Amino acid sequence: MNLEDKLQLINQLRDTGSLAKEQWVSLLRERDEETADYLFQEARKIADKYYGNKIYVRGLIEFTNICKNDCYYCGIRRSNSNVERFRLTDEQIMNCCEVGYDIGYRTFVLQGGEDGYNTADRITGLIRMIKDRYPDTALTLSIGERTREEYQEWFDAGADRYLLRHETANEEHYRKLHPESLSLANRKQCLYNLKEIGYQVGTGFMVGSPYQTEENLAEDFLFIKELGPHMIGIGPFIPHHDTQFKDEKAGTLELTLFCIGLLRLMMPKALIPATTALGTISPQGREMGVKAGANVIMPNLSPVDTREKYLLYDNKICTGEEAAVCVGCLSNRMKNIGYEIVSARGDYYDYTK
Ligand code: SAH
Numbered sequence: 001m002n003l004e005d006k007l008q009l010i011n012q013l014r015d016t017g018s019l020a021k022e023q024w025v026s027l028l029r030e031r032d033e034e035t036a037d038y039l040f041q042e043a044r045k046i047a048d049k050y051y052g053n054k055i056y057v058r059g060l061i062e063f064t065n066i067c068k069n070d071c072y073y074c075g076i077r078r079s080n081s082n083v084e085r086f087r088l089t090d091e092q093i094m095n096c097c098e099v100g101y102d103i104g105y106r107t108f109v110l111q112g113g114e115d116g117y118n119t120a121d122r123i124t125g126l127i128r129m130i131k132d133r134y135p136d137t138a139l140t141l142s143i144g145e146r147t148r149e150e151y152q153e154w155f156d157a158g159a160d161r162y163l164l165r166h167e168t169a170n171e172e173h174y175r176k177l178h179p180e181s182l183s184l185a186n187r188k189q190c191l192y193n194l195k196e197i198g199y200q201v202g203t204g205f206m207v208g209s210p211y212q213t214e215e216n217l218a219e220d221f222l223f224i225k226e227l228g229p230h231m232i233g234i235g236p237f238i239p240h241h242d243t244q245f246k247d248e249k250a251g252t253l254e255l256t257l258f259c260i261g262l263l264r265l266m267m268p269k270a271l272i273p274a275t276t277a278l279g280t281i282s283p284q285g286r287e288m289g290v291k292a293g294a295n296v297i298m299p300n301l302s303p304v305d306t307r308e309k310y311l312l313y314d315n316k317i318c319t320g321e322e323a324a325v326c327v328g329c330l331s332n333r334m335k336n337i338g339y340e341i342v343s344a345r346g347d348y349y350d351y352t353k
Contacts, residue, residue: 067113208251
């Protein structure tokens with residue numbers, strides 16, 4: 001394809017919101033700097049149209065690193081015996097919320113491993129506690145695959161959003177990243193259940209995970225289009241030294257940014273974070289993510305003494321700073337590129353619950 005054909009595909013994606021699988025593959029395979037520049041320019045125009053120069057923040061509370069699963073890429077997988085395991089108490093979680101609320105966060109994200117201690121009742125209790133005390137905040141859960149009944153119970157208790165990355169939409173590729181006990185079919189079913197129940201749903205994938213091909217990425221885009229999530233979180237795969245993928249290459253900044261731009265064109269109103277993993281592979285990664293079309297940042301609100309223990313991958317940034325320092329740093333970073341962090345729930349553009 002010559003440059004003109006590539007720009008034509010970008011225009012087609014912008015104007016129709018979709019591409020055929022072969023078109024996705026060609027664009028990904030033949031991408032170059034000029035195509036990327038044009039993509040980012042168009043992606044940013046669309047993000048500005050719906051969300052202006054506002055960047056929403058989500059206070060991320062990593063509340064347990066205990067996990068029954070054994071995903072091959074993940075640093076806190078069950079079989080990693082070098083991890084010091086922790087679980088925050090209800091009181092510690094409420095403290096995180098208090099700190100976060102005071103510095104302006106209006107969304108809290110409870111993320112963790114699939115920890116057996118998190119019975120439906122415990123999570124329901126946490127949701128009630130947080131929403132009673134901070135009724136003007138949105139609460140997001142990111143605790144993996146659960147039954148439809150549990151998702152429904154938590155929604156009824158006041159949870160607003162749920163993050164569950166599909167990781168890869170290709171069955172064979174999924175098998176190369178996960179043990180037998182996990183299935184892509186179940187992961188997708190969970191996402192459809194969450195959507196039907198009424199959550200604002202986030203999915204996503206790792207860029208450059210081991211064995212990933214352009215065809216796999218094309219399938220990720222097609223799956224996301226079909227699901228129609230409100231949020232899409234992607235970040236580069238980064239190897240963790242205690243996993244079987246320790247010697248694999250990390251995903252690149254360049255491809256991750258390109259995918260962010262494509263996602264913005266495909267899903268104009270989506271909430272798309274510039275992720276911590278993106279900031280980890282490059283010092284200006286998150287700023288570049290915003291310039292490519294992202295409009296959300298998820299700073300860490302976890303207690304500083306447990307952050308080091310929630311290492312999904314190596315060299316994770318911001319594990320040492322207090323929450324207030326993080327928000328100051330991020331405000332400055334965003335200001336420097338003409339964007340503004342706002343204190344708001346930051347719901348999906350025209351979401352009505
Ligand atoms: N247990 C929850 C939360 C998972 S952690 C769940 O199953 O949804 C959040 C995300 O971190 C994962 O979905 C995965 O995409 C990402 N992640 C895990 N290990 C990673 C690695 N080595 N590099 C980059 N991202 C990783």
